[in-house]
Amino acid sequence: xxxxxxxxxxxxxxxxxxxxxxxxxxxxxxxxxxxxxxxxxxxxxxxxxxxxxxxxxxxxxxxxxxxxxxxxxxxxxxxxxxxxxxxxxxxxxxxxxxxxxxxxxxxxxxxxxxxxxxxxxxxxxxxxxxxxxxxxxxxxxxxxxxxxxxxxxxxxxxxxxxxxxxxxxxxxxxxxxxxxxxxxxxxxxxxxxxxxxxxxxxxxxxxxxxxxxxxxxxxxxxxxxxxxxxxxxxxxxxxxxxxxxxxxxxxxxxxxxxxxxxxxxxxxxxxxxxxxxxxxxxxxxxxxxxxxxxxxxxxxxxxxxxxxxxxxxxxxxxxxxxxxxxxxxxxxxxxxxxxxxxxxxxxxxxxxxxxxxxxxxxxxxxxxxxxxxxxxxxxxxxxxxxxxxxxxxxxxxxxxxxxxxxxxxxxxxxxxxxxxxxxxxxxxxxxxxxxxxxxxxxxxxxxxxxxxxxxxxxxxxxxxxxxxxxxxxxxxxxxxxx
Ligand code: SF4
Ligand SMILES: [Zn+2]
Numbered sequence: 001x002x003x004x005x006x007x008x009x010x011x012x013x014x015x016x017x018x019x020x021x022x023x024x025x026x027x028x029x030x031x032x033x034x035x036x037x038x039x040x041x042x043x044x045x046x047x048x049x050x051x052x053x054x055x056x057x058x059x060x061x062x063x064x065x066x067x068x069x070x071x072x073x074x075x076x077x078x079x080x081x082x083x084x085x086x087x088x089x090x091x092x093x094x095x096x097x098x099x100x101x102x103x104x105x106x107x108x109x110x111x112x113x114x115x116x117x118x119x120x121x122x123x124x125x126x127x128x129x130x131x132x133x134x135x136x137x138x139x140x141x142x143x144x145x146x147x148x149x150x151x152x153x154x155x156x157x158x159x160x161x162x163x164x165x166x167x168x169x170x171x172x173x174x175x176x177x178x179x180x181x182x183x184x185x186x187x188x189x190x191x192x193x194x195x196x197x198x199x200x201x202x203x204x205x206x207x208x209x210x211x212x213x214x215x216x217x218x219x220x221x222x223x224x225x226x227x228x229x230x231x232x233x234x235x236x237x238x239x240x241x242x243x244x245x246x247x248x249x250x251x252x253x254x255x256x257x258x259x260x261x262x263x264x265x266x267x268x269x270x271x272x273x274x275x276x277x278x279x280x281x282x283x284x285x286x287x288x289x290x291x292x293x294x295x296x297x298x299x300x301x302x303x304x305x306x307x308x309x310x311x312x313x314x315x316x317x318x319x320x321x322x323x324x325x326x327x328x329x330x331x332x333x334x335x336x337x338x339x340x341x342x343x344x345x346x347x348x349x350x351x352x353x354x355x356x357x358x359x360x361x362x363x364x365x366x367x368x369x370x371x372x373x374x375x376x377x378x379x380x381x382x383x384x385x386x387x388x389x390x391x392x393x394x395x396x397x398x399x400x401x402x403x404x405x406x407x408x409x410x411x412x413x414x415x416x417x418x419x420x421x422x423x424x425x426x427x428x429x430x431x432x433x434x435x436x437x438x439x440x441x442x443x444x445x446x447x448x449x450x451x452x453x454x455x456x457x458x459x460x461x462x463x464x465x466x467x468x469x470x471x472x473x474x475x476x477x478x479x480x481x482x
Contacts, residue, residue, distance in 0.1 A: 009186045012276035014236060015176045017197060025234060026200040026207060032230035033210030036217070040071065041078055046155050046205060056130035057088045059156040060141070063148045064115055068108045071216070077106055089128055091119035100333060100426030107429055109334060114143030134161050146192070155205035162195025163208040164188070167215025173295030174219060177236030177272075179280025182295045190278070224291055237291040244287055303384070305344040307391045309357045310337045310434050311375070313365075315399050319416035320435075322425070323407050330385070335415065335427045337434060338365060338407065342393065350377060357395055366406040367397070374398045379437040383430035390430065394438050 017025065037043070042062035049055045061081060065074045081102060085091040091099070096116055103112035118141040122128060130152075131140045137149040144152070146164075153159040164172075169182050172191050180187045200207035218225050226238050272279045285293055313321035322335040340360045342353065358372040378394040399405075407414045417425060422435065 009180070009190075009277035010273060010275050011190060011278050012272035014272040014276070015178050015190070015278045017176075017194065021234060022198055025198055025231065028230040028233075029210045029214065030200060030203055030207055033206055033213060037209070037213055038071070038217070041075060041082070043209070045082075052157060053128065053130050054087060055156040056152055057091075058082060059152050060118070060130075060144070060148070061115060063151045064111050064143065065106065067111060067148075069106055073106070077102075088119045088122050088130070091116065092123040096333065097426060101424060104424070104426055105429065109426065109428075110332060111143060113332065114141075117142045118144070130157075132157065133159055151208065154199065154208050158204060160199055160201045160204045162192065162197070162199040163212070164191045164195050165212060165215075167212045167219075168195060170221065170295055171211060171215045171219045171231070174224070174237035174291055175231050175235045177240060177280065177294065178278050179284065179294065179296055180278045182297075187278070222292070226291065235291075237294045240285075241290040241293075244285065245290075301387070303387050303389045305389050305391075307342045307344045307346075307393065309340040309342055309353070309360075309393045309395055310431075311340070311357065311361065312337050312378075312394065312396045312435065312438055313399055313405075314396060315402055315416065317401075319402075319418050320422060321399075321402070321405065321414060322417050322422065322427075323411040323414045326410055326412065330388075331428050331430075333412070333426065334431075335417075335422070335425050336431050339392075344391075353393070354395075361397070364406070364408045366404045367399075368404075371397065371399055381430070381433050381437045383433060392430065392434050394434050396438055 040062075042058050045058035046055055049058065062074065062078055065078060065081075069077075084102065085094060094116065096113060099112050099116045100109055103109055106112075121140065121142070122130060126140065131137045134146075134149040134153040137144050137152055138146065141149075150161045150163040154161050154163065169188075169191055172178065172194055173182060176194065178187065178190070182188070182191075195208075195211070198207070198211075214229070214231070218229050219231075226232055226235070229235070229238075232238050280293055280296065284296075315321070321338065323338055325331050325334050325336060327333060338361075340357055342348075342356070348356075354375060354377065358375060361367040361372050361375075362369065375395055375397045378396055381392040381394060383390045383392065402416060405414070419435070423432070
């Protein structure tokens with residue numbers, strides 16, 4: 001009989017922690033963390049700062065920064081941030097422009113905006129006091145969901161709540177042999193239940209950080225180091241893989257190998273219910289993957305193709321024309337070169353495309369025919385957003401001055417910037433790539449590459465005199481990400 005899809009899943013005991021195992025896992029994990037944890041600035045604040053508001057603020061900032069960015073990148077941003085705005089009230093006094101500038105290079109700018117909004121709310125509506133528990137943090141602070149709320153509540157405020165992020169998902173899926181799709185709501189809920197059950201009431205913050213640290217440094221996505229893992233005695237994935245390797249399992253859920261049996265004293269039985277929805281079935285086990293059979297990956301949705309022309313308007317005084325994106329949506333509030341949407345997959349010739357760009361510049365930006373006559377194509381730049389495969393066709397146009405220039409209503413405003421100002425402004429990584437691709441000296445330095453970037457399309461790159469002269473005039477050659 002087929003189960004109705006709304007029925008709760010059947011979860012066998014293999015995928016839960018009995019009480020005695022909870023205690024062992026806590027001891028092993030926290031002990032391992034004490035010996036192996038990385039020294040990170042937000043951990044120092046959480047461990048040593050006596051003021052609860054500063055602890056909560058530091059952990060909140062770090063957790064939001066870490067949401068889509070690697071630890072090593074976050075470290076320097078976090079230190080600069082805390083130096084400039086050491087308390088939540090300091091952040092509340094900053095302008096959004098300043099906050100975006102500080103965030104430049106981290107991407108996903110909505111995170112910065114929400115931190116700023118949250119700080120203002122704490123100061124104006126909550127008397128400068130951080131909410132005290134997970135639910136209040138989630139309710140009161142924009143951008144704080146179950147994960148961030150739990151992290152701040154446990155790490156900074158000592159509340160006994162578990163956390164589940166991508167690292168914890170992976171560790172739990174392997175340790176408890178969960179073969180159900182991790183993007184399913186029921187799988188996610190099960191992991192939250194396990195995390196809340198496991199968290200050590202004596203050291204909730206350290207326990208949660210230990211789980212995440214283990215996933216980040218030992219139980220990694222592609223190269224888990226099971227030999228040095230404190231949870232190996234409990235790990236279903238490890239024992240199943242060992243048993244499979246020795247080809248001593250009679251059936252998928254029957255462990256008959258004595259050696260494996262001795263090793264897995266904490267896993268008395270790999271047997272599960274025949275009807276269990278969380279087991280990885282025998283036919284789905286890929287021997288070549290070993291423990292990487294867990295977690296089961298969700299099928300990726302195909303990203304959308306988008307193409308637009310971006311036009312770098314160079315003025316003779318060495319400045320470029322930038323427009324500010326709308327307050328909401330993708331890359332909200334960031335500065336960019338004027339962009340003109342094109343049709344993805346269109347086989348229009350370059351000549352026809354240039355005509356479309358010229359017309360748009362005349363109609364929406366007030367350029368004259370003489371000005372648009374100087375337009376030249378530079379390169380294609382591809383940038384991958386989480387759900388968009390974006391191609392920028394980079395054009396340049398030279399202007400004697402900025403007289404008569406306008407911009408479409410969808411933008412908030414415009415500004416002329418030189419290269420240094422542009423790099424210091426709140427702009428996206430994609431726009432920096434665009435400017436970089438338009439610089440012929442960059443192309444020459446890199447062995448006269450035909451591609452503007454490694455992921456760019458193979459269209460030929462033309463040299464652009466104007467922008468080259470402008471760059472050398474500015475004296476700035478540092479193209480590193482800000
Ligand atoms: S034993 Fe291996 S697979 Fe299991 S939790 Fe440790 S590192 Fe991950
Ligand atoms: Zn099962």
